[in-house]
Amino acid sequence: MFKRHPYIGRPDYQFWRKEPGLIDMTLFDPVGKPTFRIAPEDKVVTAGSCFAQHVARFLAQAGFDFLVTEQPHPILVEKVAAQLNYGLFSARYGNSSRSTPRGKGPIGAG
Amino acid sequence: MAENALTNVPVLILGESHCTAISRAIGDDIRDKFVAVDVRIGADTSKINFDLFSDFCPSNILLSFGGTEHNIVGLIEAEPRFDFLWPPFDDFDDGRCLVPASAIEELIAYRVQSGLRRAMLVRERFSCPTFALAPPPPFRSIDEKTQLPQAFTTLLEAGIAPPALRRKLYAVQCEVMRRQYEALDIPFIPAPATATDEEGYLLRKFWNRDPTHGNPAYGRLVIKHLRGKFDV
Numbered sequence: 316m317f318k319r320h321p322y323i324g325r326p327d328y329q330f331w332r333k334e335p336g337l338i339d340m341t342l343f344d345p346v347g348k349p350t351f352r353i354a355p356e357d358k359v360v361t362a363g364s365c366f367a368q369h370v371a372r373f374l375a376q377a378g379f380d381f382l383v384t385e386q387p388h389p390i391l392v393e394k395v396a397a398q399l400n401y402g403l404f405s406a407r408y409g410n411s412s413r414s415t416p417r418g419k420g421p422i423g424a425g
Numbered sequence: 426m427a428e429n430a431l432t433n434v435p436v437l438i439l440g441e442s443h444c445t446a447i448s449r450a451i452g453d454d455i456r457d458k459f460v461a462v463d464v465r466i467g468a469d470t471s472k473i474n475f476d477l478f479s480d481f482c483p484s485n486i487l488l489s490f491g492g493t494e495h496n497i498v499g500l501i502e503a504e505p506r507f508d509f510l511w512p513p514f515d516d517f518d519d520g521r522c523l524v525p526a527s528a529i530e531e532l533i534a535y536r537v538q539s540g541l542r543r544a545m546l547v548r549e550r551f552s553c554p555t556f557a558l559a560p561p562p563p564f565r566s567i568d569e570k571t572q573l574p575q576a577f578t579t580l581l582e583a584g585i586a587p588p589a590l591r592r593k594l595y596a597v598q599c600e601v602m603r604r605q606y607e608a609l610d611i612p613f614i615p616a617p618a619t620a621t622d623e624e625g626y627l628l629r630k631f632w633n634r635d636p637t638h639g640n641p642a643y644g645r646l647v648i649k650h651l652r653g654k655f656d657v
Binding site for chain 2: 390398
């Protein structure tokens with residue numbers, strides 16, 4: 316009996332053996348064609364592991380609207396706020412890489 | 426050249442501003458049993474004058490460093506006004522911004538570190554049993570005689586935080602201090618229960634103009650509390 320698997324019907328760029336960059340490195344495209352675009356005015360929420368933290372930081376630095384819903388009260392000194400994970404993600408749910416199996420969490424979960 | 430002989434003393438109390446009330450309460454009748462020294466160089470809490478207590482050979486030392494961190498966090502109203510949940514107190518004001526109790530705890534733990542470091546610098550000079558003293562409990566309200574320490578007076582325009590909030594902050598401070606000192610094998614001695622009213626506020630007779638520090642009457646109460654504990 317023929318077994319279906321998750322790679323059936325996937326586009327060429329998701330297969331190494333079809334990767335044109337293997338023959339001509341200038342054709343290598345590690346991202347592919349995104350299925351959506353983020354505009355600067357879009358609110359972006361992050362969750363996941365340290366990879367999601369990096370994504371959040373770079374989005375914010377690049378002028379995107381990294382939405383942080385849980386702000387520290389002004390009485391909290393910066394160092395303590397950082398220890399308590401304020402600003403790390405959109406809310407203080409912490410780094411979820413240990414509770415989320417790799418590859419099965421939200422975008423950015425590592 | 427012969428070294429100076431050390432003075433034996435059953436209880437040596439070393440600390441900063443909160444030590445002053447105790448030192449003022451030590452009369453001639455107990456001077457051979459208790460010695461209290463404010464170890465600061467002037468009002469500079471960052472420096473310790475070790476010479477002030479180098480001639481003593483104590484049987485016990487009591488540390489009274491820091492202790493006003495709860496006031497720094499919440500004596501004066503912050504903007505936005507905040508409250509937090511800290512059982513068994515059930516007086517949360519839902520008109521205020523909720524700050525997680527863990528954040529308050531972490532903040533006070535962070536602020537307490539400085540006093541703890543100084544306390545440990547003092548402790549390492551001795552090998553006798555060591556204890557840590559709680560700061561005085563929070564006052565309920567100020568009156569016309571009140572004069573807050575200078576650090577707070579410039580902020581007073583914002584108002585003084587409600588007593589219920591300050592009582593919780595003090596409870597967090599004591600819990601944090603207890604945990605941190607006990608982790609270093611230093612038992613923590615709470616303030617005498619008789620220093621407060623039934624709701625846990627420092628009785629008016631135990632502070633003079635400055636409600637954040639006990640007066641000599643408070644010092645005498647602490648000494649009485651300690652005499653029972655150390656059997657001296």
